[in-house]
Amino acid sequence: MGSPPHFYRFTGKILPWLSLLCALLIATGLWGGLVEAPADYQQGDSFRIIYVHVPSAWMSLFVYVVMAVCGAIGLIWHMKNAEVIAISSAPIGASFTFLALVTGSLWGKPMWGSWWVWDARLTSELILLFLYLGVIGLYAAIEDKRTASRAVAILALVGLVNIPIIHYSVEWWNTLHQGPTVTKFDKPSIHVSMLIPLLLMAGGFKLFYLISVLIRARGELIERESNSNWVSELLEKR
Amino acid sequence: MNDRSLARAFSLLLRRDLVINFRQRSECVNPVLFFVIVVTLFALGTGADRALLLSMAPGVIWVSALLASMLSLESIFRSDFEDGSLEQLLLSAHPVTVLVLAKVTAHWLVTGLPLILVAPLLCILLGLSGEGLETLILTLLIGTPILSLVGAIGVALTVGLRRGGVIISLLVLPLYIPVLIFGTSAVQMSAAGFPVNGQLSMLAALLALALALAPLPTAAALRMSLS
Numbered sequence: 405m406g407s408p409p410h411f412y413r414f415t416g417k418i419l420p421w422l423s424l425l426c427a428l429l430i431a432t433g434l435w436g437g438l439v440e441a442p443a444d445y446q447q448g449d450s451f452r453i454i455y456v457h458v459p460s461a462w463m464s465l466f467v468y469v470v471m472a473v474c475g476a477i478g479l480i481w482h483m484k485n486a487e488v489i490a491i492s493s494a495p496i497g498a499s500f501t502f503l504a505l506v507t508g509s510l511w512g513k514p515m516w517g518s519w520w521v522w523d524a525r526l527t528s529e530l531i532l533l534f535l536y537l538g539v540i541g542l543y544a545a546i547e548d549k550r551t552a553s554r555a556v557a558i559l560a561l562v563g564l565v566n567i568p569i570i571h572y573s574v575e576w577w578n579t580l581h582q583g584p585t586v587t588k589f590d591k592p593s594i595h596v597s598m599l600i601p602l603l604l605m606a607g608g609f610k611l612f613y614l615i616s617v618l619i620r621a622r623g624e625l626i627e628r629e630s631n632s633n634w635v636s637e638l639l640e641k642r
Numbered sequence: 643m644n645d646r647s648l649a650r651a652f653s654l655l656l657r658r659d660l661v662i663n664f665r666q667r668s669e670c671v672n673p674v675l676f677f678v679i680v681v682t683l684f685a686l687g688t689g690a691d692r693a694l695l696l697s698m699a700p701g702v703i704w705v706s707a708l709l710a711s712m713l714s715l716e717s718i719f720r721s722d723f724e725d726g727s728l729e730q731l732l733l734s735a736h737p738v739t740v741l742v743l744a745k746v747t748a749h750w751l752v753t754g755l756p757l758i759l760v761a762p763l764l765c766i767l768l769g770l771s772g773e774g775l776e777t778l779i780l781t782l783l784i785g786t787p788i789l790s791l792v793g794a795i796g797v798a799l800t801v802g803l804r805r806g807g808v809i810i811s812l813l814v815l816p817l818y819i820p821v822l823i824f825g826t827s828a829v830q831m832s833a834a835g836f837p838v839n840g841q842l843s844m845l846a847a848l849l850a851l852a853l854a855l856a857p858l859p860t861a862a863a864l865r866m867s868l869s
Binding site: 559 | 819
């Protein structure tokens, strides 16, 4: 998997299968969540946004970790593919974070009565979005893309160390500033008929991330290696 | 190379940076002026309601200190990068992390310490006094070195760019959030008469962590910027 042409050919082969699996998972997850699962006894049908909100919130953190780990691999072993995966992950992770924030605010309006509360989790999610935007901005600002990858990797690693610190400090800040005015969902034990679609959706989202990161990485690789032989051979075949 | 030569390199670099900054006094005066002006603007912008100003004072002073320290960050490495002496530093036999630490220390002495010296004046302007004032100075004393240490990572990443000024705020400000939270909450608690050992210990822990860890990515980023 180390060499770009091999990576390109291999991912080209598996992408259709991944897409099929992803579509299957999301379709069954949506069907289970929107049709099969019973309405919540407290929140009614509006709880169903959980099937988009929770997977994207999970993904927002997962993608950041992937980005930092791939960045570290690129930094240490100078693997081109890892560098490319790291930087291709950033916009996708930012989108997941944004999606989690938007769906959370849509969910919060009927439940809490306001679009935004300075809840600890919401605030740290927002800060995570800022961290992603910093990564994207830094990559765009540096012209030489290999140097930019190294810069982004260092920043992502610094962010990775900071995420827990930021999260706990925000949690503490939140408990200091306002009491439990917000009705927190005290981790309701979720019913199996609601949980299974959620897990299906989470799997679907993971695959969706994998697909989109591979597509982005393929594009990025072609752009970086546009002067090499394998890319021109690829073009001749077309 | 032994410990003594390392300590000597540290003190030489520290002295050199201090002398350079002392000869260009605007470098250390400008952040302080900025700090004072921003706090004044806050007071003007929110109206001269004493109770409101008092309750906002810790946040206002801390946020202004964050911004002032962020604006002065560029001077840590910028001029050395431009005249090539940064390259010579990286080529030297001493570990880069120690040299980075010397430069950050010099930067804090020149830009962080003056902020702390004028802070009591601003507290009086905002009506904060007694316990709250003492705690504020203490938190600034522990907190501003963290700002310089973490900010150095951001500068090192962007020093090679022609316009790093805007991007650096995006990189550095999210990382400043824990310092802001613990700094302001300590002042608020002590003004309300509560003990603040917890917040101060957390700030000190952050400082220890930043002292130990921040020079590593800074050194890596400097090598990246100069490659």
